Amino acid sequence: MSGRSKREPRGSTRGKRESESRGSSGRVKRERDREREPEAASSRGSPVRVKREVEPASAREAPASVVPFVRVKREREVDEDSEPEREVRAKNGRVDSEDRRSRHCPYLDTINRSVLDFDFEKLCSISLSHINAYACLVCGKYFQGRGLKSHAYIHSVQFSHHVFLNLHTLKFYYNYKNIKRPPGDIMFLLVQRFGELMRKLWNPRNFKAHVSPHEMLQAVVLCSKKTFQITKQGDGVDFLSWFLNALHSALGGTKKKKKTIVTDVFQGSMRIFTKKLPHPDLPAEEKEQLLHNDEYQETMVESTFMYLTLDLPTAPLYKDEKEQLIIPQVPLFNILAKFNGITEKEYKTYKENFLKRFQLTKLPPYLIFCIKRFTKNNFFVEKNPTIVNFPITNVDLREYLSEEVQAVHKNTTYDLIANIVHDGKPSEGSYRIHVLHHGTGKWYELQDLQVTDILPQMITLSEAYIQIWKRRDNDETNQQGA
Secondary structure (H helix, E strand, O other), rough: OOOHHHHHHHHHHHHHHHHHHHHHHHHHHHHHHHHHHHHHHHHHOOOOOOOOOOHHHHHOOOOOOHEEEEEOOOOHHHHHHHHHHHHHHEEEEEEEEHHHHHOOOHHHHEEEEEEOOOOOOOOOOOOOOOOEEEOOOOOEEEEEOOOOHHHHHHHHHHHOOOEEOOOOOEEEEOOOOOOOOOOOOHHHHHHHHHHHHHHHOOOOOOOOOOOOOOHHHHHHHHHOOOOOOOOOOOOOOHHHHHHHHHHHHOOOOOOOOOOHHHHHHHHHEEEEEEEEEOOOOOOOHHHHHHHHOHHHHEEEEEEEEEEEEEEEOOOOOOOOOOOEEOEEEEEEHHHHHHHHOOOOOOEEEOOOOEEEEEEEEEEEEEEEEEOOOOOEEEEEEEEEOEEEEEOOOOOOOOHHHHHHHHOOOOEEEEEEEEEEEEOOOOOOEEEEEEEEEEEEEEEEEEEEOOOEEHHHHHHOOOEEEEEEEOOOOOOHHHHHHH
């Protein structure tokens, strides 16, 4: 028993040595096979599989550093990515960059396997194009392209989905954390929410009879940096100006060159003639001398507009015989005379005074009038209660265009389609909206959740603040029934 116990460790030690020698000879054998394969391929003209042979005992002593790592075209075997081979790659400085990138991807945990379904047609969900299509591995949707202006990139930046699969090459891609958002990407949320709200409003298959604009309002608060809030009432003209310009910039538009659907619908152009005036305290002789200088000559500038601001006459300060304030009335064409190219108005600044006159050169398909009712001073905001008398249809603006432009514009007649009214005090008032229903030709009044019918004659008696007019087409007839 004692002798047998001594022999067992000796046999086990011999077995360990034999296994180690086989392992080392197998490593060296594989390395020598890779060295022989390029030589055999170059001699025969095509890559071949080299049969592995038993190495002599002397090969066990050959150092591994002498064997270079060469990648050849051959059939992959199971042990290709074994640990010894990876060690040889690291020693020779040939670690694959793709492997290093994949191991350091910080977004692998965002892949949602439950939403992935590759049985759909490989088309972009936005452009419906099958060229260069990628699958988002976070939400399962398909998008086109990887460029800065592609749908896949916009989706990645907007929703923070960073892992994509090329549906053609089946390669995986991800975006880095330090991606800088180009201008307008943050504001694109406003475009998306506004588009969703419009589609819900005009969808004939809506499940509910009402639509909540809560997501749209949240986007307004976020994109305006809390300038406009849900819990606080703001000015209608300020919001309209910001909203139109925000949509235009978010869609990729610029001030001069690049246009969008916003500018195609609402943007017009005008000529602004400006003349500098001498200081009123100067003597008359000195004023005449200054008027001959080039600085005081009239200049002309072409400018675009999204809406036209109409100035109201000053409201009366005193009460009438019955001790009641007189509510003045003014026709719409009187305040439109500001844009006939003849009427001049003085504009005062802190240091200088100017005379300006305006003349329209282009009329948009939809024209917006903003009636200036509020004036601010150092103490409070005043409201002008003047009522503007205006027709609902057949407002021709041809006389406000220059002569050379009148021949180009065939259609200059507008019909009212929306009227926004401000009631009450400047800071505590409320808004009402009058909207035309084109299908029936009827007018409706909207105030919060209340919708009632209204006669067209009652619209002109309100304190209009913002008006939207639609230009008539060539063969369009009036079907309003007013």
